[in-house]
Amino acid sequence: MTKLLEVKDVVAGYGDGPAILNGASIDVQPGKVHCIIGPNGAGKSTLLKAICGMLKVRQGSVMFKGQNLKGKRPDQVLREGICFVPQERALFPKMTVRENLRMGGFSMTDKATLEKRIDEIEERFPILRERRDQHAGTMSGGQQQTLAMARTMILRPEIVMLDEPSLGLAPKIVQEVFDIMKVMTEDGITVLLVEQNALMGLKHADWGVVLDLGRTLFEGPAKEVLTDPRIQELYLGGQKAA
Amino acid sequence: MSDLIQILILGLALGGVYALMGAGLSLVFGVMRIVNLAHPSLIMLGAYVAYWAFRLYGIDPLIILPVAMVILAATGVILYKLVFEREARSAKYSEMTVLLTFAFAMVFEGALATAFTNTQRVTSPAYATDAIFIADIFIPLGQLYAGIVSLVLIAGLALWLKYTRFGYAIRATTQNREAAELLGVNVNFVGLVSFAIGLALAGAAGALVSFVFSFYPSKHWEWIAILMSLVVLGGMGSILGTVVAAYTLSVVAAYVGFFFGATWSTLTFFVALFVVLLVRPQGLFGEKPELA
Amino acid sequence: MAQTYENTDEILAARRAYNDTLAQAHDARRATWFPLLIVALLMLVPALQFVGNYNYVIHLMLYTLMYVTMAAGWNILGGYTGYISLGHSVFFAVGGYFAGMIFARLGISTIIMAPVAGLVCAALGYLIGLITLRVRGPSFIISSLALVMIFRILFEKWQFIGGAAGLSLPINDLSVQWAKLPYYYAFLAMAVFGVWASYRVRHSKFGLGLRAISKDEVKAESAGIDTRRYKVLAFAMSAFLFGAAGAVWGEYLTYVRPNIFIHILYFSVWPALMCILGGKGTIAGPVVGAVLIVAFNEFFVATLGSSTIHILVTGMIMALTLMFFPLGLVGTLAKHRRLPRILNWD
Numbered sequence: 001m002t003k004l005l006e007v008k009d010v011v012a013g014y015g016d017g018p019a020i021l022n023g024a025s026i027d028v029q030p031g032k033v034h035c036i037i038g039p040n041g042a043g044k045s046t047l048l049k050a051i052c053g054m055l056k057v058r059q060g061s062v063m064f065k066g067q068n069l070k071g072k073r074p075d076q077v078l079r080e081g082i083c084f085v086p087q088e089r090a091l092f093p094k095m096t097v098r099e100n101l102r103m104g105g106f107s108m109t110d111k112a113t114l115e116k117r118i119d120e121i122e123e124r125f126p127i128l129r130e131r132r133d134q135h136a137g138t139m140s141g142g143q144q145q146t147l148a149m150a151r152t153m154i155l156r157p158e159i160v161m162l163d164e165p166s167l168g169l170a171p172k173i174v175q176e177v178f179d180i181m182k183v184m185t186e187d188g189i190t191v192l193l194v195e196q197n198a199l200m201g202l203k204h205a206d207w208g209v210v211l212d213l214g215r216t217l218f219e220g221p222a223k224e225v226l227t228d229p230r231i232q233e234l235y236l237g238g239q240k241a242a
Numbered sequence: 243m244s245d246l247i248q249i250l251i252l253g254l255a256l257g258g259v260y261a262l263m264g265a266g267l268s269l270v271f272g273v274m275r276i277v278n279l280a281h282p283s284l285i286m287l288g289a290y291v292a293y294w295a296f297r298l299y300g301i302d303p304l305i306i307l308p309v310a311m312v313i314l315a316a317t318g319v320i321l322y323k324l325v326f327e328r329e330a331r332s333a334k335y336s337e338m339t340v341l342l343t344f345a346f347a348m349v350f351e352g353a354l355a356t357a358f359t360n361t362q363r364v365t366s367p368a369y370a371t372d373a374i375f376i377a378d379i380f381i382p383l384g385q386l387y388a389g390i391v392s393l394v395l396i397a398g399l400a401l402w403l404k405y406t407r408f409g410y411a412i413r414a415t416t417q418n419r420e421a422a423e424l425l426g427v428n429v430n431f432v433g434l435v436s437f438a439i440g441l442a443l444a445g446a447a448g449a450l451v452s453f454v455f456s457f458y459p460s461k462h463w464e465w466i467a468i469l470m471s472l473v474v475l476g477g478m479g480s481i482l483g484t485v486v487a488a489y490t491l492s493v494v495a496a497y498v499g500f501f502f503g504a505t506w507s508t509l510t511f512f513v514a515l516f517v518v519l520l521v522r523p524q525g526l527f528g529e530k531p532e533l534a
Numbered sequence: 535m536a537q538t539y540e541n542t543d544e545i546l547a548a549r550r551a552y553n554d555t556l557a558q559a560h561d562a563r564r565a566t567w568f569p570l571l572i573v574a575l576l577m578l579v580p581a582l583q584f585v586g587n588y589n590y591v592i593h594l595m596l597y598t599l600m601y602v603t604m605a606a607g608w609n610i611l612g613g614y615t616g617y618i619s620l621g622h623s624v625f626f627a628v629g630g631y632f633a634g635m636i637f638a639r640l641g642i643s644t645i646i647m648a649p650v651a652g653l654v655c656a657a658l659g660y661l662i663g664l665i666t667l668r669v670r671g672p673s674f675i676i677s678s679l680a681l682v683m684i685f686r687i688l689f690e691k692w693q694f695i696g697g698a699a700g701l702s703l704p705i706n707d708l709s710v711q712w713a714k715l716p717y718y719y720a721f722l723a724m725a726v727f728g729v730w731a732s733y734r735v736r737h738s739k740f741g742l743g744l745r746a747i748s749k750d751e752v753k754a755e756s757a758g759i760d761t762r763r764y765k766v767l768a769f770a771m772s773a774f775l776f777g778a779a780g781a782v783w784g785e786y787l788t789y790v791r792p793n794i795f796i797h798i799l800y801f802s803v804w805p806a807l808m809c810i811l812g813g814k815g816t817i818a819g820p821v822v823g824a825v826l827i828v829a830f831n832e833f834f835v836a837t838l839g840s841s842t843i844h845i846l847v848t849g850m851i852m853a854l855t856l857m858f859f860p861l862g863l864v865g866t867l868a869k870h871r872r873l874p875r876i877l878n879w880d
Contacts, residue, residue: 039549052424075426084424092417103414106407107426151425213549234545277672279679325857338860340672341618341810345852348803352846360842459842463798467683470676478673509687512680516665519677523669 004030010060012050020046022214033191035205037198043214044194048161052084053077083152087163090148093137100136104151117154125150142173149180161192178204202226248379253496258389261488264472265396265481266443272416272479273436279343282465283350288448289457296365303365307449314445318438355459365452388450471515477525568876583711592714598828599721600779604805605820606728607775613814615768616748621678622776623801624685625655629777630784630795634701644785645720648778655777656770663769682798689792700791717786728775733817744768811855813862817879
């Protein structure tokens, strides 16, 4: 099993506060969709924030392609090829769609390439071309999430981390979010997904990770996680996978 | 009738100066979520730079203006590095830093008053007391120059924010700090630069104010309340809002002063602040109430 | 594969234990006898006058007690609720003027009128709070500063209450030896009341609501707390204590004047600073802060004397406290579990 990203026994928390993560580990395999599930306060979002450098990793290691990301700033992690789309407001509401896309390529120095990639993205997501001069904050929730996810593809990252992309969206639109995720994997992007809606998330994933008490409790192929009776009882609300 | 036009013109000229005084404050608030209550005391520092340059060496305040900007920008870099960089990481950031800037306002006031006493000062280049007449309307040259210079600086700031890469970074950080950081913006550096620019604008405002108003260190209290009204009225962090609020309130204050007397003119700003809080807490250009 | 639990009960138990470690255990050892002892000693202090002239000591203690009253009041709003006001000198002045006018016209002592003056300020605070508490954080601080400016101008312009010159009040006819006594006991009573009230608020459902507001107002509201009413009541309570203190201070000084009473440094900033220095949100904090600031001020005025340096140094203390001890003395000690038992009044 090749590992693209190997998170090992990470301890992390906010500021001087208590540790939220107490030894979380994940092995991320290239090209796959990984879904992290767990109850509220389990440390799911905290784990993504620790990987991308927004939170200090107190102990443990985050190995990406042979180098430790621990202690790097978010902008440095981004340059390594890991994009993070935080929960809800990932956009700049008073910037136009076009300006938002440009911000997506902020770390690129070559302006011509940037404009070319923005064109490509607009090609794939016509709604973004249609709305290009509209302020992002005035679009619908689904369109905003489309923009936030499409924006990460400008940098052609290796890993995209999504924190609850379906949050607050109508069920019909949630499917669109997972469709975009599929587009990403077709491009060879590895996805690391945190989902509150565990059933939904696992169904679209290859690999399932259960995080609780700040630790990784279970890890395995998504199908197995989905059918494990203990996990069903604890984390899937007793629902059986359809 | 010509009285009314006269007042309008005086109000507009001062409005530019208020706008410049508020623009730096608004920029810093937008990027760093700091209401810098020390801003007015730093404008005061700029005013003293201009005053002493004129008094000791006879240098025109408009010429010393860039120097005041550089001195204040340097002060900004030092303050940011010593204080705000580490503060930005602490919890309860917003309200504690307001108190902190309040403490610094007292430090600067105390230092200026200890060094230069609380005597009223005013820089008096020839144009400060000169005026031009158009029909029977007179325009004081000092205020006219100050208004024009202010407008040029604010326009420069706006263009820079709109079209440059760093401008993008500043606007992005203002709107969503976390997302900006995740897209590769070094938000700490953006904070440093905006703080320095904000204070450079304070320096420029100080140089202009030095020949428009008389000043003494403890007068910054009055400026605090005036500038804060502008920033709240304009919607915290919106530079455009601040500028519009500055012109509006300055004109209204000029009329109030004309009809009811000078003391009441200052009151305009504070009453406006309360009316805004009552009617539209998010200000003219703000989008949601400040709840953080 | 990481550590695996065999059955679900085990995991639920582990989760419970984990949550408990996150919640900091509350140190319940409280020394109630200590503040009571201090109050008893304070009641005996005026007996010093039998053996000599200790007017200066009495003045200093009375002055400190007045600040304890205000700092305790500020604590209810600024410490528990998290709304930092830098405009409470307004209520100090309104209390001073209200009781002062009645004293000057009707001859009723301000000590008797102090609770009424407090209520007037509470009512005013309630009304002002309805407006200014609509915003929080920086906007609220700004509105409190604007309040000072507005009232300063109004008081200076209102000729009925003496305009900028203010009111002169008659001097009481006690001998010099005992002249300060009524005020001393009045301030002692107020300080005790203030500290007691802040204790009671802290341990009530109301106080819990206030602290929830301070932590996260949106969540507090969704938890069913009527945040608006809670905040406004907290504002009114703190205004009450400022108003009562201002009432008696006028008679003690024998005059009420806008520039003295709405002084932003002494009656808005200092109570806030005392609270922060001592530890906002704690019971003992405001008391410790008041003692420290008044003591420091006496030392400083005696050695340097210049009011401009005074502002400079007050600002520096405030800046250093905020940067290095944002929790204040009591708060920082408590966090490191080094707080002497006698200062744990929570």
